[in-house]
Amino acid sequence: MLRESLRYPLGGDGAAERIIVGGGLHVVTAFVPLVPLILVFGYLVRVLDHVGDGPAAFRDGTPPGFGDWRALVVDGVKATLVILCYVAGPLVVLLVTLGGASELSPETLAGTASIAVLAGSTAALLAALGVAYLLPAALAGYARERRLRAAFDRSLLRTTATDARYFVAVVAAAGLLSVAAVLSSLGAPRSVPRFVGFFLLFYAEVAAAALVGRVLGESVPAGENVPAGRTEAG
Template identity: 50%
Template sequence: MLREALRFPLRGDRGDVLETLAIGGGLHLLAAYLPLVPLVPVVGYLVGVLRDGSDGDPPLFRDPRRLLRDGVLGSVVCVAYLLPPLALLLVTVGRAAIEGVPADVPSGVFVVASTLSLLSAAAVAYLLPAALVGLSREGLRAAFAPRELLSTAANGRYFYAWVVGGATLGTAAALSPGLNRVALGFFVLFYAEVVAAAAWAAAVGGNRFTSAP
């Protein structure tokens, strides 16, 4: 799976590959000066990768309406999943790191609360790719369907793909700050995002978001 996912962004006509990498990396670069907005079509592109799977050639940045629609919906799903655990982490771990543990809070309570917040964040991060696959193949409702999500996430192939995608994104995120001095990091990060999406799409397989029996 890793080998196929790494090759996926380079499939197809060389001109199309260069165009896609240039646009995707360029949008990341633009986001450094205009936060978030340029990343909406990037999210839309990645939703397209999840929809089409990893068997064919990568999609292209040539349907602005669809990219924006998918980007907005994908961003809504990401915010809905990530905002609650991030808020909880800021209230517990983040506040303690900045201000220290309040004197009136028992240490055991703080340990339990911070552990639960970390576990919830990890659970959400694990389910999010499955939710985005559901969005891409069945629509917004599938991104919040517990039965289908758990059916997909409980599969060992999905776990392996999640690890592959996470490791790829983590490596790119670690390399990007140094490479951004010559703007290369933005393109490396986009490449890694496509690789991760291709791995997740291959893990689910098929043309539809499979439901639990």
């Protein structure tokens, strides 16, 4: 399945165009923060929807294109909202912990208060790990139904969180993205211009989305608990 996911971004006749557009959006992000990433998020939602149909999407071998930019923006904005909602909790805990620590004197921090700071930091870290684990399932839930509330479906989240295949897929996807992020930041190999790393990062994002999306598609078959209007943007 990992091999199929790695081949997935390069499938079809328009592979070069998709990689150029997606990587180009990452390049633009270096100059115009966030806005181009909304389009990337929208495209990844489209990928999650496509591979959610199961093995047939991989047999077809052609990822979705960047067409219908208006729908892409809508999906990107909603995916961004989902991400913000999920990261809000850990971020608040971290900010409160750091804010409280900044008001303490060094002498106080060396005493009992240091335990509270450590506990708060640990809680923020654990919450962040939980969010990172559930977020792909949440985005896939939105991709299937095109409704924000689907990203917070407790039944879907509970089912996927305890699925061993989902765990393996998330860990593999995280590893793939980490390697791509390191390579893109280093510009490796050294003989390759650094901006090429942005295109490598987009390729890894699509492959990771394909990997997680397929596992979720097989765990929760397409059409299950999905209303008839799943393709609507509302």
